[in-house]
Amino acid sequence: MKRTAIDRDRELLARIRAGDQTACDDCIREHSPGVYRLALRLMKNTAEAEDVVQEAFLSAFKGIDQFDGRSGIQTWLYRIAYNTALMRLRRRRPESLPVDELIEPEEGAAVPRALIDRCSLAQQELEKAEIRAEIRRAIAELPPRMRAVLVMRDLDELSTEATAQALGVSVEAVKTRLHRARQLLKDRLRGL
Numbered sequence: 001m002k003r004t005a006i007d008r009d010r011e012l013l014a015r016i017r018a019g020d021q022t023a024c025d026d027c028i029r030e031h032s033p034g035v036y037r038l039a040l041r042l043m044k045n046t047a048e049a050e051d052v053v054q055e056a057f058l059s060a061f062k063g064i065d066q067f068d069g070r071s072g073i074q075t076w077l078y079r080i081a082y083n084t085a086l087m088r089l090r091r092r093r094p095e096s097l098p099v100d101e102l103i104e105p106e107e108g109a110a111v112p113r114a115l116i117d118r119c120s121l122a123q124q125e126l127e128k129a130e131i132r133a134e135i136r137r138a139i140a141e142l143p144p145r146m147r148a149v150l151v152m153r154d155l156d157e158l159s160t161e162a163t164a165q166a167l168g169v170s171v172e173a174v175k176t177r178l179h180r181a182r183q184l185l186k187d188r189l190r191g192l
Contacts, residue, residue, distance in 0.1 A: 005072060035077050036049060038152065039052035039081050041147055052084050082166060139151075146178075150178060
């Protein structure tokens with residue numbers, strides 16, 4: 001008999017509640033990539049995303065007895081990570097742009113090294129990189145609520161229902177936010 005995701009979640013949950021450290025490791029190994037993708041999209045910073053993931057798993061394991069199992073473990077973890085990221089975003093100071101190492105070309109004007117390095121790429125690779133960067137930038141500019149829905153539905157391929165549970169909103173709210181997020185992306189990326 002094939003085990004379903006629900007059966008695996010129940011078994012994993014029972015092992016975690018019993019204090020099985022390997023169950024915690026299994027849970028992290030299975031769910032951290034998706035939780036990290038969500039955190040990275042929301043935080044736009046790898047170090048902060050890693051902190052969100054760590055905080056989310058710590059919170060989940062500390063509060064494991066409050067998890068009632070109405071949703072899957074992945075959905076529950078996404079909800080915790082989403083809330084953790086939002087709390088950090090609310091506390092965050094305005095972002096500052098990092099200053100690249102400057103070099104002085106022959107004319108004497110300082111130019112960021114990143115611009116010099118990009119000029120040496122093949123034209124086709126440069127165009128692909130620019131398009132990917134524009135897509136990432138457009139996603140990053142979405143409001144956090146729309147960005148979270150877009151990441152969960154389109155990138156992590158969660159169902160509408162699971163996304164709604166993870167975010168604590170209605171299915172209709174997920175559909176509305178996803179529609180608006182896709183429309184904003186389409187408008188921002190027009191002409192690429």
